[in-house]
Amino acid sequence: MTIKQLATSVAAAAFLASPALAEVDFSGKTIEWVIPFSETGGSAKWANFFAPLLSKELPGNPTVVVKFMPGAGSTKGANWFQEQEYDDGTLIFGTSGSTQFPFLLDDPRVRYEYSDWVPVMASGTGGVAYLNPEDGAKFDGSANNLKDIDFIYGSQGATRLDLVPLLAWEMLGMNVEPVFGIKGRGDGRLMFERGEATIDYQTSSSYLGASADLVAQGKAVPMMSWGALDDEGNIVRDPTFPDMPTFKEVCEATDGCETSGEAWDAWKAFFVAGFPVQKIAFLPNGTPDDVAQAYTDAFDAVRKSPDFPAIAAKHVGKYEVFVGAGAARATKEGTTVSPEAKAFVINWLQEAYGVSLN
Template sequence: MTVSTFTRRAVVGLIAAAGIAAPAAAEVDFSGKTIEWVIPFSETGGSAKWANFFAPLLAEELPGNPTVVVKFMPGAGSTKGANWFQEQDHDDGTLLFGTSGSTQFPYLLGDPRVRYEYKDWNPVMASGTGGVAYLNPEDGAKFDGSANGLKDVDFIYGSQGATRLDLVPLLAWQMLGMNVEPVFGIKGRGDGRLMFERGEATIDYQTSSGYLKGSAEMVAAGDAVAMMTWGALDADGNIVRDPTFPDIPTFKEVCEATEGCETSGEVWDAWRAFFVAGFPVQKLAFLPAGTPQEVIDTYTAAFEAVVARADFADISSKRVGKYQVFTGAEAQGALGTATSVPDEAKTFVTNWLQEAYGVSLN
C-alpha cells in the first residue's frame, strides 16, 4: 500500500489479508487510578480539544472507570514531548500520549532534533481530521474562489515551524502565488488563532477541532472569511470536499481556479503526499514501550466501545468533525500510512524548506 492510495478500505483489507483479529481484553482494572494523557502542545490547540473530547468517554469505558486527566507539554512543535515519551516505560496503563501531524512530519523528514521512534510505541486509537484556512475580512473580500486577487497582499501567519504540520498550508499558499510571511515559534495552533484575533496575523488555519471550537464563530460573525479546506480522501483516494465543511472549497479546487497553480507534477505530488500523511490519520493515541499486551487490549476494547456508542457520530461531528476513527489493528495500519511518504516527496520538501526558509535538516 502506498501513501497515494491510502483509504480506510485499503487498511482494513490489508488487516484482513494478514489474518489479524482484534484481541479480547484480559482482566485489567483501573479502579481508583488516574490516567495521564499527555499532549505535546499548548492547551489552546486542536490536539487539546481532541484529547479533552475523548478523555471522559474513555474513562467511562475503561474497566474501573479511572479518572483520565489531559496534561500539556508544549515545546519545539511537539518534539519536546515526543522525546520525553520515548524515554517512558510505564507498564501499568496509566500513561497515554497523543500526537499529531506536527509530530509525524519532523520524524518523516529526519529532523535531527527527533529522538523518538514511532515503531517503539503502541497505537491504540487514531483519527483523521481536516483543516480550514481563513482570511481577515479585508483580504477575504478579494477572495472569489481563486487566489488571483490575493497575490499582491502581504500576509502574516503565526506558525509552529515549517517542518511541522504547518508545511501543508505554507506550501499550499506558495503554490497559489501568495506572499505569506510566517512568524515561527508559537506553541500550538490555538496560539496562531489568538494572533489572528488580535490582528497580529492576517491569515490562519486550524485543524477541524480547533476551527469548530473557535474560528467558526469568527467566520459566522463576519470577523474572518473561510478560504479553503485541505479536503478529504474518498474510497478511491481522490481529494474531495471535507465532510465536516462541505460548503467550503478544497485547496485543489482553489488551485485549479488560480492562475499558475497546478494539480499535477512534482510540487503537487509532494504537497499531496504530506497532506495524506498528516490529515487522514492526523491524531494518534499511544501507550508507551513495554506496555503489557493485556493493557493494550483493554485500551483497544475501550476505544472500540467509545466509537460504538449510539451518540458518538453526533457528538463527535460537533466537537472534532466527521472523520474515521481507527482502533486496534486498524490503528497500527493507519500509523504505517501516517509515517510513510515517498522518497521523492521527502527530497522535494527538504529542498523547499532550505530554499524558502533556510531550514536545513542535514
C-alpha cells in the same frame, strides 16, 4: 495410574486450584494523557473530547486527565515519551501531524521512534484556512486577487503541520510571511484575533471550537479546506465542511497553480501523512497485550456509541476513528512518505525558509 497420567492429573489440579488471571482494572486510578502541545490547539480539544468518553469505557472507570508538555514543535514531549516504559497502564500519549512531520523529515531533534510505541486509536481530521474580512472580500474561489497582498501567519515552524498550508499558499502564488515560534495553533488563532496575523489555518476541532465563531461574527472569511480522501485516494470535499472548496479546487481555479507535478505530489503526500490519520493515541513501549487490548476495546466502544457521530461532528468533525490493528495501519500510513516527496520538501524548506535538516 501411570507416572505420566499422575503428572497430568497433578498439573490439572494445580491449574484448577490456582487463581484466575487478574483482569485489567483501573479502579481508583488516574490516567495521564500527555499532549506535546499547548492547551489552546486542536490536539488539546481532541484529547479533552475523548478523555471523558475513554474514562467511561475503560475497566474500573478511571479518571483521565489531559496534561500538556509543549516545546520544540512537540518533539520535546515525544522525546520524553520515548524514554517512558510500561508501568501500570496509566500513561497515554497523543501525537499530531506536527509530531509526524519532523520524524518524516529526519529532523535532528527527533529522538523518538514510532515503531517502539503501541497505537490504540487513530483519528483523522481536516483543516480550514481563513482570511481577515478585508482580504476575504477579494476571494472569489481563486487566489488570483490575493497575490499582491502581503499576509502574516503565526506558525509553529515550517517542518511541522504548518508545512501543508505554507506550501499550499506558495503554490497559489500568495505572499505569506510566517512568524515562527508559537507553541500551538491556538496561539496562531489568537494572533489572528488580535490583528497580528492576517491569515490563519486551524485543524477541524480547533476551527469548530473557536474559529467558526469568528466567521459567524464577521471577523474571518473561510478560504478553503484541505479536503479529504475518497476510497480511491482522490481529494474530495471534507465531510465536515461540505460547502467549502478544497485546496485542489482553489488551485484549479488559480492561474499558475497545478494539481500535477512534483509540488502537487509532495503536497498531497504530506497532506495524507498529516491529516487522514492526523491524531494518534499511544501506550508506551513494553505495554502488555491485555492492557493494550483494554484500551482498544474502550476506544472501540466509544466510536460505536449511538450518540458518538453526533457529538463528534460537533466537537472534532466527521472523521473515521481507527482502533487496534486499524490504528497500527493508520500509524504506518501517517509516518511514511515517498523518497521523492521527502526530497522535494527538504529542498523547498531550504530554499523558502533557509531550514536545513542535514
